[in-house]
Amino acid sequence: MIPPFSHLIRLARAGFVLAREGVFALVDPAALPGGAQLGLKLARLLERPTTASGATRLSTALGALGPSYVKLGQFLATRPDVVGQAIAADLESLQDKMPPFPQDEAEAAIERALGRPVHGMFAAFGPPIAAASVAQVHRAEIETPTGRKAVAVKVLRPGIERSLSADIQAFFFAARLAERISAEARRLRLTEVVATLARSVTVELDLRLEAAAASEMADNVKDDPDFRVPEVEWDLTAHNVLTTEWVDGTPLSDRGALERRGLDLPKLGRTVIQSFLRHAVRDGFFHADMHPGNLFVDDAGRLVAVDFGIMGRLTEKERRFLAEILYGFISRDYRRTAEVHFEAGYVPSHHSVEAFMQAIRAIGEPIHNRSAEDISMAKLLTLLFEVTALFDMKTRPELLLLQKTMVVVEGVGRMLDPKLDMWRTAEPVVRTWLERHLGAAGRVEEAVGGVSEVGRFLGGVPGLLARGSRIAEQLDRATRDGIALAPETVAGIGEAEARRNRGTTLALWAIAVLLLLHLLG
Structure with missing residues (x-):
């Protein structure tokens, strides 16, 4: 166990580097208690003159602090809810x-x-x-x-x-301290953020x-x-x-080499987008670090990915959610897009579907009045998550990671083809998945799955009935014991008969409960 004094030394060094690079200029002092505001003012005295933007200062400082802080920065790039959109966008470029x-x-x-x-x-x-x-x-x-x-x-x-472990323990120390003194830190659940980083x-x-x-x-x-x-x-x-x-191939980061090979760059851009969507929607398992340095084109013209340290997963429910909202925007079916949020349980049921549909329309309609190259799918998802926050939609880490990856992938696609039509590129992948899973074939599979469940249930019925029968016999035996002990009078016999009836009723209830538990299990 590392003593708190060691954490303080590590954090003091980090604080000095952050202050020197001017990172504390990004902090809103109004959200801090009085003592912290004074500390912020003192820290800003250490700033060195620079023409860099505030967000760029943060990535520079984290790079100077070493591996743990680079990882912290890369992780925070996936959490715009914590650091804000501008800083998250800048941290995307943090060089590892x-x-x-x-x-x-x-x-x-x-x-x-x-x-x-x-x-x-x-x-x-x-x-x-x-x-x-x-x-x-x-x-x-x-x-x-x-x-x-x-x-x-x-x-x-x-x-x-050993180094990462020590730094992460220091992050935990700082997060717990911040949550004790700041309501904003508690709202952002900083300890949970650090725990997620630790798992990653x-x-x-x-x-x-x-x-x-x-x-x-x-x-x-x-x-x-x-x-x-x-x-x-x-x-x-x-x-x-x-x-x-x-991998013998040309990195996507080297546009000149791609052109010298005579590759169809617009087609390659479409391949990048469609591959990512297939992985996310079809497989529910996607590469979450698809920057140009991790993507190559081999001699056969195929896209090759490397570095699988950061991956994202989506459940069937989340994949359906993603596919339906994307297709809803493509087809301008805003009611269906709104309903999907409620069906998935992401927006609480006390809100109005109509009001939410109106908010979604405000996001979707502008994109249909703009040229294809001006439409950003990643930006649309960002706006969508901002609107859903107004309707009490809780932060979904898996969707934030998806959004972050889509920003990167879209950037790669636009780099290869500035006029790339994101929606026309995405439409066949999304439509194929929806037809496969929500169309006739999907309904047949669902029905077959249902029949299988019924078959498994019916196969277990004899055992359930036997268990219920044993319970009934035990209850009936208890009832007969009660009769033997009762006085040999008409009144006593009548009371025993009532107990027998109660025993039979209890047995029936026991069987019903067993059946219900089996179904729920």
């Missing part, structure tokens, strides 16, 4: 680039993790080609029955787990989980002709080492 750690340290970490010498596992093992806050990547080669195969080896930074970092620090995410997505897209995922080398993967197929 760090100096590489020495080659011998990387090789030693791999040997400890896999229990074999590096040069016994790899035919060749090169220097780091990319280094981020948590890990770095090396290009290597392995021997296969068909010859040498290039692979990418990702290795966690030595000591990163835990996943990123176990590379076996990233390998599992890549493997799951590979299964999902195996029949997609225009998108693929690198194959995982499970024998060369451990807690702090991940080995995958090497």
